Amino acid sequence: MIEDCYMLSNSIKSWFANRNLVIATMHKKEQVIMPLVEAELGVNCITIPDFNTDQFGTFTRDINRRGTQIEAARKKAQTALEITGETLAIASEGSFMSHPAFPFVSCDREIVLLLDQKHDLEIIGQEISTETNHTHQSIKTLDEALNFAEKTKFPDHGLVVMLSPKSIDKNYIYKGINTENKLIETVEKCLKQSNNGTIHIETDMRAMFNPTRMKVIEKATQNLIKTIYQQCPQCYYPGFDVIKRQSGLPCGLCGLATDSILLDIYQCQQCNFSQEKKFPTGIETADPSQCQYCNP
Numbered sequence: 001m002i003e004d005c006y007m008l009s010n011s012i013k014s015w016f017a018n019r020n021l022v023i024a025t026m027h028k029k030e031q032v033i034m035p036l037v038e039a040e041l042g043v044n045c046i047t048i049p050d051f052n053t054d055q056f057g058t059f060t061r062d063i064n065r066r067g068t069q070i071e072a073a074r075k076k077a078q079t080a081l082e083i084t085g086e087t088l089a090i091a092s093e094g095s096f097m098s099h100p101a102f103p104f105v106s107c108d109r110e111i112v113l114l115l116d117q118k119h120d121l122e123i124i125g126q127e128i129s130t131e132t133n134h135t136h137q138s139i140k141t142l143d144e145a146l147n148f149a150e151k152t153k154f155p156d157h158g159l160v161v162m163l164s165p166k167s168i169d170k171n172y173i174y175k176g177i178n179t180e181n182k183l184i185e186t187v188e189k190c191l192k193q194s195n196n197g198t199i200h201i202e203t204d205m206r207a208m209f210n211p212t213r214m215k216v217i218e219k220a221t222q223n224l225i226k227t228i229y230q231q232c233p234q235c236y237y238p239g240f241d242v243i244k245r246q247s248g249l250p251c252g253l254c255g256l257a258t259d260s261i262l263l264d265i266y267q268c269q270q271c272n273f274s275q276e277k278k279f280p281t282g283i284e285t286a287d288p289s290q291c292q293y294c295n296p
């Protein structure tokens with residue numbers, strides 16, 4: 001019996017080894033995802049040559065994204081499995097927003113989702129990073145465009161030019177601009193076409209035009225693998241993950257509960273076994289400045 005447990009707890013690879021894993025992506029994200037999952041899970045990665053993930057929404061507004069970030073990733077993974085008839089897929093989805101604590105700082109939240117229909121498993125890895133060039137600007141001259149380019153890691157990182165930020169017509173959205181000649185030509189053309197002399201420029205956030213974003217996707221994939229390797233202590237299913245964080249860390253001065261995180265609650269998707277882990281951040285008392293009583 002003890003030996004059985006030992007075997008099971010050390011055999012994450014046996015869940016995935018030699019299975020085909022479909023990477024549901026079209027922006028070359030497999031470049032960072034594939035080496036990691038092949039090495040860590042022992043899978044054989046396959047991609048779908050003309051898988052068009054744009055149908056699930058794009059950053060450049062021509063197609064709105066439906067549902068939440070996780071729903072979008074799940075839908076991509078499900079579609080990839082329907083197309084291929086396989087049972088194991090990974091899809092990823094990014095989202096850019098203001099940092100919750102610093103509204104003037106942009107951040108990039110990347111999700112990498114593993115869907116395993118054979119074991120009825122869904123495991124999510126994520127990374128939130130302030131390392132992003134995500135920004136946009138209205139411009140009236142070519143000089144303004146070139147200044148914008150200089151600030152946004154162009155030409156290693158691509159740009160998008162369009163007549164107006166509300167453009168939805170594909171014919172007036174120029175994506176993937178990554179040479180100076182192309183930039184000058186596109187900006188001059190759009191300025192001529194514009195009714196009010198103003199056009200819109202923004203960073204191209206598609207992974208293959210954005211090495212900074214690609215790195216964040218790589219980190220989210222590492223987080224996914226770490227989460228897969230967390231096994232349920234009761235049934236050994238992979239992906240034993242936090243489902244809820246609870247506040248209530250005691251104040252270091254008076255001991256009253258504060259809003260800071262006290263514990264994480266982990267739960268198994270398979271057997272529902274759950275476990276509390278106290279002090280997930282390593283801090284055991286809250287600073288009195290966070291306390292309603294000591295610092296009202």
Ligand SMILES: [Zn+2]
Pocket residue numbers: 232233234235236237268269270271272273
């Ligand atoms: Zn379990």
Ligand SMILES: [Zn+2]
Pocket residue numbers: 251252253254255256288291292293294295
């Ligand atoms: Zn206190």
